Amino acid sequence: MKNILVTGGAGFIGSNFIIYMLKNYEDIRLVNLDALTYAGNLENLKEIEGDGRYSFIQADICDGETIGEILKEHEIDTVINFAAESHVDRSISDPEIFIKSNVLGVSTLLGAAKRLWEKEGGGFKEGVKFLQVSTDEVYGSLGPEGFFTETTPLDPHSPYSASKASADLLVKAYYDTFKMPVNITRCSNNYGPFQFPEKLIPLMINNCLSLKSLPVYGDGMQVRDWLYVEDHCRAIDLVARRGVPGEVYNIGGHNERPNVFIVETIIDYLHEKVDSAIDRSLIKHVEDRKGHDRRYGIDPEKIKNELGWEPTTAFEDGIVLTMDWYLQNRDWTEKVTSGEYQKYYEEHYGK
Numbered sequence: 001m002k003n004i005l006v007t008g009g010a011g012f013i014g015s016n017f018i019i020y021m022l023k024n025y026e027d028i029r030l031v032n033l034d035a036l037t038y039a040g041n042l043e044n045l046k047e048i049e050g051d052g053r054y055s056f057i058q059a060d061i062c063d064g065e066t067i068g069e070i071l072k073e074h075e076i077d078t079v080i081n082f083a084a085e086s087h088v089d090r091s092i093s094d095p096e097i098f099i100k101s102n103v104l105g106v107s108t109l110l111g112a113a114k115r116l117w118e119k120e121g122g123g124f125k126e127g128v129k130f131l132q133v134s135t136d137e138v139y140g141s142l143g144p145e146g147f148f149t150e151t152t153p154l155d156p157h158s159p160y161s162a163s164k165a166s167a168d169l170l171v172k173a174y175y176d177t178f179k180m181p182v183n184i185t186r187c188s189n190n191y192g193p194f195q196f197p198e199k200l201i202p203l204m205i206n207n208c209l210s211l212k213s214l215p216v217y218g219d220g221m222q223v224r225d226w227l228y229v230e231d232h233c234r235a236i237d238l239v240a241r242r243g244v245p246g247e248v249y250n251i252g253g254h255n256e257r258p259n260v261f262i263v264e265t266i267i268d269y270l271h272e273k274v275d276s277a278i279d280r281s282l283i284k285h286v287e288d289r290k291g292h293d294r295r296y297g298i299d300p301e302k303i304k305n306e307l308g309w310e311p312t313t314a315f316e317d318g319i320v321l322t323m324d325w326y327l328q329n330r331d332w333t334e335k336v337t338s339g340e341y342q343k344y345y346e347e348h349y350g351k
Helices: 012-024 042-048 064-073 088-093 095-117 159-178 200-209 229-242 259-273 301-307 315-328 330-336 340-349
Strands: 003-007 029-034 054-058 078-081 129-135 182-187 189-191 214-217 223-228 248-251 256-258 283-286
Touching: 003 012, 012 029, 012 042, 012 229, 029 064, 042 054, 042 330, 064 095, 078 095, 078 229, 088 095, 088 159, 095 129, 095 159, 129 159, 129 229, 159 182, 182 229, 189 229, 189 315, 200 214, 200 259, 200 315, 200 330, 214 259, 223 229, 223 259, 223 315, 229 248, 229 301, 248 301, 256 259, 259 283, 259 315, 315 330
Parallel strands: 003 029, 003 078, 029 054, 078 129, 129 182, 182 248, 189 223, 214 283
Antiparallel strands: 223 256
């Protein structure tokens, strides 16, 4: 990889990936393309904005003409697509935005990359790769036992996960039909620095610090597998460089925890470290989300056996690193939660 286009690079995982790559590689150039919707924020990238290997372009992945120009001008050999609408609650209230970004946007990226990389007479240039960053939610829900593997049938239950599954099938089709060098990664729930405060962990940290109620869906016993974002970035790097074209790789943390356990862990830590008024009485059980999947769990043996990747951050360590980061960066939270998000939050959870 020499010239990498990272789409959605001002979001949570994308910004962490850009920082990770610039720290670990000298001879690369990274172009960050982001539409800067409410969850994309250049505050995430302040530490590298002066790096000569990095450039930012504000654009929409549905704008095929602009995408084509960027790919050609910057001689892009690798596209890593993080760009997506990803909040399940929003997908339930407004599914069309998710179809546009997550399906039509991926179709636009694939088409533009194919036109640039395909050789006359067939085949593709050496060293090119399209990597679609997806989610374990495309598999649906698990019972109390078992894990998702790369061959688990797709069974999405929300407009969000359905849009991601649709995009995955498009990427697969470009490999099956054209033999375009592609990979798909499907990760479990990420956590860490720069995560927008509509997601569970930063939402609970932020609410605790403001002594707001902590909304927990249903009984709170929905189980998720938690993956520290830097471990995820390392896995994506490996797949982009060494993944077998056409293959899917599941990326999981082997850190399954019920949602209410996550909330209680945050409360207990902040109760001790910040304010004794932060306690479990702040928990407010609310009506469960429509179509809420009960359990996710990923089997990451394929990426371990083929590429040598394993998560290195235990949840007990990662959650402390994450909470400490938010405590030390309260100004970041204040900046990114103004405007559209604040209106959305107040409409759904109250002031």
